[in-house]
Amino acid sequence: xxxxxxxxxxxxxxxxxxxxxxxxxxxxxxxxxxxxxxxxxxxxxxxxxxxxxxxxxxxxxxxxxxxxxxxxxxxxxxxxxxxxxxxxxxxxxxxxxxxxxxxxxxxxxxxxxxxxxxxxxxxxxxxxxxxxxxxxxxxxxxxxxxxxxxxxxxxxxxxxxxxxxxxxxxxxxxxxxxxxxxxxxxxxxxxxxxxxxxxxxxxxxxxxxxxxxxxxxxxxxxxxxxxxxxxxxxxxxxxxxx
Numbered sequence: 227x228x229x230x231x232x233x234x235x236x237x238x239x240x241x242x243x244x245x246x247x248x249x250x251x252x253x254x255x256x257x258x259x260x261x262x263x264x265x266x267x268x269x270x271x272x273x274x275x276x277x278x279x280x281x282x283x284x285x286x287x288x289x290x291x292x293x294x295x296x297x298x299x300x301x302x303x304x305x306x307x308x309x310x311x312x313x314x315x316x317x318x319x320x321x322x323x324x325x326x327x328x329x330x331x332x333x334x335x336x337x338x339x340x341x342x343x344x345x346x347x348x349x350x351x352x353x354x355x356x357x358x359x360x361x362x363x364x365x366x367x368x369x370x371x372x373x374x375x376x377x378x379x380x381x382x383x384x385x386x387x388x389x390x391x392x393x394x395x396x397x398x399x400x401x402x403x404x405x406x407x408x409x410x411x412x413x414x415x416x417x418x419x420x421x422x423x424x425x426x427x428x429x430x431x432x433x434x435x436x437x438x439x440x441x442x443x444x445x446x447x448x449x450x451x452x453x454x455x456x457x458x459x460x461x462x463x464x465x466x467x468x
Contacts, residue, residue, distance in 0.1 A: 230389035233267030253341030316407020412458035420463025
């Protein structure tokens with residue numbers, strides 16, 4: 227039913243500024259508030275409030291078939307122009323009809339290795355992990371690849387594969403379980419060469435941490451502290467596709 231994450235929507239009161247920030251971060255040209263890496267797009271839309279991730283828009287081959295199946299699975303669906311909007315426990319999720327992926331946006335410079343090549347995962351925070359499993363696996367049909375609790379992290383992490391990226395659901399073990407809404411929270415971008423990407427961003431005036439070992443064996447990550455329009459962001463390298 228759902229083939230891939232087509233694009234993310236970022237709301238910001240400073241669309242031009244947010245566009246420039248993401249040009250710098252991704253190393254790719256932003257045009258009319260839109261940019262695309264290898265597996266996902268980002269649309270920056272105007273909003274007078276604080277900048278934030280607004281929604282995930284997934285791709286399906288047929289909106290009619292998707293709407294029919296979702297209704298059979300007891301998911302509340304609203305059709306609006308060329309999209310379906312789903313009731314998703316506080317997270318804005320939409321479906322669009324797409325037959326093929328668009329190419330990535332042009333590089334600002336020629337060094338592909340130092341750019342952002344893809345999205346590795348998008349993070350949703352939940353106060354109710356079992357509800358998340360029921361919705362993302364049972365209702366949307368995503369492939370649950372990992373369910374791990376780690377007291378050292380203070381979190382239970384659920385990894386749902388969608389295309390060649392992951393929707394990561396994170397639950398704070400210290401806060402217990404409740405029926406409060408979920409929150410679309412952060413992004414992890416992928417780069418071919420983490421050292422080159424880190425150096426490129428530093429040279430461009432982006433505040434980044436030094437690369438460190440990631441949780442996945444063989445991976446390295448660094449944190450991005452600016453040029454994200456308030457979206458918690460890391461960059462990951464040293465791994466291939468999911």
